[in-house]
Amino acid sequence: MAQKSRNEIPEKYTWDLTTIFKTDNDFEDNFKKVQELSDKASKHQGTMATNAETFFSAIESSLAAFQLLEKVYVYASMKNDLDTSDNKYQGYIARVNALAAQVESTLSFVQPEILSIEPSVIDKFINEKPEYQLYKHYLDYIEKKRPHVLNENEEAIISKAQDVLSSSSETFAVLANSDLKFPEITDEDGNKVPLSNGSYGLYIESYDRRVRKEAFQGIYSAYGEYKNTFAQTLAGQVKADNYLADVHKYPNARSAAIAENNIPETVYDNLVNSVHDHLDLLHRYVALRKKVLKLNEMHMYDLYVPLLDEPPVEYNFDQAKERARKALEIYGDEYLEAVDHIYNERMIDVYETKGKRSGGYSGGSYDTNPFILLNYQDTLDDVFTLIHETGHSVHSWLTRKYQPYVYGDYPIFVAEIASTTNENLLTNDFLANSEDPKLKAYILNHYLDGVKGTVFRQTQFAEFEHYLHISQQNGTPITADGASEYYGKLNSEYYGDSVISDPEISLEWSRIPHFYYDYYVYQYATGFAAATTLSEAMFNHQNGAVERYLGFLKSGNSKYAIDTMKEAGVDMTKTDYLDKTFAVFEERLNELEKLI
Numbered sequence: 219m220a221q222k223s224r225n226e227i228p229e230k231y232t233w234d235l236t237t238i239f240k241t242d243n244d245f246e247d248n249f250k251k252v253q254e255l256s257d258k259a260s261k262h263q264g265t266m267a268t269n270a271e272t273f274f275s276a277i278e279s280s281l282a283a284f285q286l287l288e289k290v291y292v293y294a295s296m297k298n299d300l301d302t303s304d305n306k307y308q309g310y311i312a313r314v315n316a317l318a319a320q321v322e323s324t325l326s327f328v329q330p331e332i333l334s335i336e337p338s339v340i341d342k343f344i345n346e347k348p349e350y351q352l353y354k355h356y357l358d359y360i361e362k363k364r365p366h367v368l369n370e371n372e373e374a375i376i377s378k379a380q381d382v383l384s385s386s387s388e389t390f391a392v393l394a395n396s397d398l399k400f401p402e403i404t405d406e407d408g409n410k411v412p413l414s415n416g417s418y419g420l421y422i423e424s425y426d427r428r429v430r431k432e433a434f435q436g437i438y439s440a441y442g443e444y445k446n447t448f449a450q451t452l453a454g455q456v457k458a459d460n461y462l463a464d465v466h467k468y469p470n471a472r473s474a475a476i477a478e479n480n481i482p483e484t485v486y487d488n489l490v491n492s493v494h495d496h497l498d499l500l501h502r503y504v505a506l507r508k509k510v511l512k513l514n515e516m517h518m519y520d521l522y523v524p525l526l527d528e529p530p531v532e533y534n535f536d537q538a539k540e541r542a543r544k545a546l547e548i549y550g551d552e553y554l555e556a557v558d559h560i561y562n563e564r565m566i567d568v569y570e571t572k573g574k575r576s577g578g579y580s581g582g583s584y585d586t587n588p589f590i591l592l593n594y595q596d597t598l599d600d601v602f603t604l605i606h607e608t609g610h611s612v613h614s615w616l617t618r619k620y621q622p623y624v625y626g627d628y629p630i631f632v633a634e635i636a637s638t639t640n641e642n643l644l645t646n647d648f649l650a651n652s653e654d655p656k657l658k659a660y661i662l663n664h665y666l667d668g669v670k671g672t673v674f675r676q677t678q679f680a681e682f683e684h685y686l687h688i689s690q691q692n693g694t695p696i697t698a699d700g701a702s703e704y705y706g707k708l709n710s711e712y713y714g715d716s717v718i719s720d721p722e723i724s725l726e727w728s729r730i731p732h733f734y735y736d737y738y739v740y741q742y743a744t745g746f747a748a749a750t751t752l753s754e755a756m757f758n759h760q761n762g763a764v765e766r767y768l769g770f771l772k773s774g775n776s777k778y779a780i781d782t783m784k785e786a787g788v789d790m791t792k793t794d795y796l797d798k799t800f801a802v803f804e805e806r807l808n809e810l811e812k813l814i
């Protein structure tokens with residue numbers, strides 16, 4: 219399909235960024251204003267212990283600088299996303315990044331200065347005026363770090379080493395993305411084509427088995443060549459994580475990483491244990507795949523080819539909005555009102571145009587609309603993308619409506635819950651209201667693939683990541699052979715006997731960038747499972763389920779994520795929500811087995 223230029227797209231299908239800043243000149247004025255706000259806030263350094271007024275002025279003036287900084291950042295990055303080849307906005311982004319680094323360093327005194335004041339004095343400050351109560355949770359969040367923060371000099375020395383400590387992950391990125399040479403493979407039409415990290419994702423899904431096998435063997439021949447180097451970059455990252463946890467007096471890297479969101483470690487262990495208890499379901503799904511694909515032998519490169527053809531239903535964008543809105547009616551008026559604002563007031567950039575960023579996202583800041591970027595193409599999967607991003611945008615909308623800036627965002631731990639719950643509601647709606655068995659099978663498989671990729675696979679990663687950190691901490695050095703042996707064993711355990719654990723898969727650890735994100739991946743799995751439980755409760759009209767869920771969307775950062783979810787109806791320190799997800803998975807697997 220020929221890419222259109224922006225002036226060929228009707229205005230109503232484009233987003234309106236003049237609602238952020240009318241002109242680029244306004245951007246420039248606000249850019250300067252961020253610097254002024256930051257300078258103004260920095261004058262409070264050293265005054266916070268004086269009295270309640272100086273204490274809260276320092277906090278409020280630094281928040282004001284960050285608030286405007288975010289707005290300026292969003293303008294630059296969204297302008298750039300519309301035409302990533304435009305040098306003007308690339309320049310804007312570079313300038314905003316430099317500004318952000320400068321503001322962060324100027325205002326980095328706030329947290330250590332708060333922690334240099336006795337907790338009893340801070341309590342006294344909070345109780346001096348009713349309006350200071352607002353900051354109680356914000357200060358509690360900082361207070362929790364007190365046992366782990368060193369004195370100012372020591373923290374300064376550690377923070378000066380940050381660049382050095384992140385060099386392993388940078389080396390990984392450069393090696394994997396620019397130095398590594400991948401072999402050519404032959405595509406479906408017989409053409410020689412270059413393999414890359416990006417194109418691998420497409421070729422591994424090829425309906426032509428020869429193509430996906432060549433892609434699989436090609437990618438791992440390239441990574442295998444440098445497996446010892448990749449083991450070293452990964453070891454460097456693990457050592458840095460362990461070192462930072464150690465100097466900040468955490469028992470291990472995992473507890474340091476998840477303490478950031480105040481998540482108990484049992485959440486992580488429960489996830490791993492519960493997934494292990496239900497691996498038989500993944501084995502059954504893999505066996506079904508083998509049967510549907512009519513394979514005598516199934517290999518690891520047969521796990522990503524679409525199991526079913528996408529049904530020949532098309533939704534143009536206006537129909538998609540209507541379809542999504544219908545599935546969301548369950549939430550009631552307040553949610554739908556937010557959806558209508560987002561769908562009807564030019565907050566979505568719908569179609570692919572020349573130079574536009576690929577994929578889809580929801581983005582914005584406290585003082586902008588919650589925009590959505592799409593590359594919409596009328597498919598059923600695109601309807602799922604729309605309802606997913608709508609979930610993020612309404613979450614932002616309601617959080618900003620009910621929370622002040624200091625709590626006007628939400629942690630990653632809960633972010634994907636708001637989007638995935640919407641996808642599940644659409645899944646439920648399709649399953650309940652469609653007669654076409656082909657469509658039903660496709661929808662069932664869409665969900666099952668989601669659990670496979672998000673709950674099972676990310677937990678496999680989480681388990682591996684934790685194993686590496688603990689091994690290193692206990693004095694076992696990370697080597698390519700050691701990592702591969704463990705990964706290969708884990709992989710066979712996860713996927714079962716129906717699939718041949720090809721030797722190449724043992725090297726999968728070497729190419730996964732998420733292992734450099736410090737205990738990030740488990741949140742994909744917990745979020746997906748929580749979303750299944752929440753959407754089932756609402757779809758089955760459980761008493762109060764919708765109100766509880768809306769309460770979560772409105773709470774932002776005003777509470778700890780684990781408490782927010784508990785109030786929404788999911789206790790993520792227990793395993794019920796995981797059991798529920800596996801029960802739904804099993805039910806849908808049974809249904810799909812019957813249909814095909």
Ligand SMILES: [Zn+2]
Pocket residue numbers: 606610634637
């Ligand atoms: Zn998302």
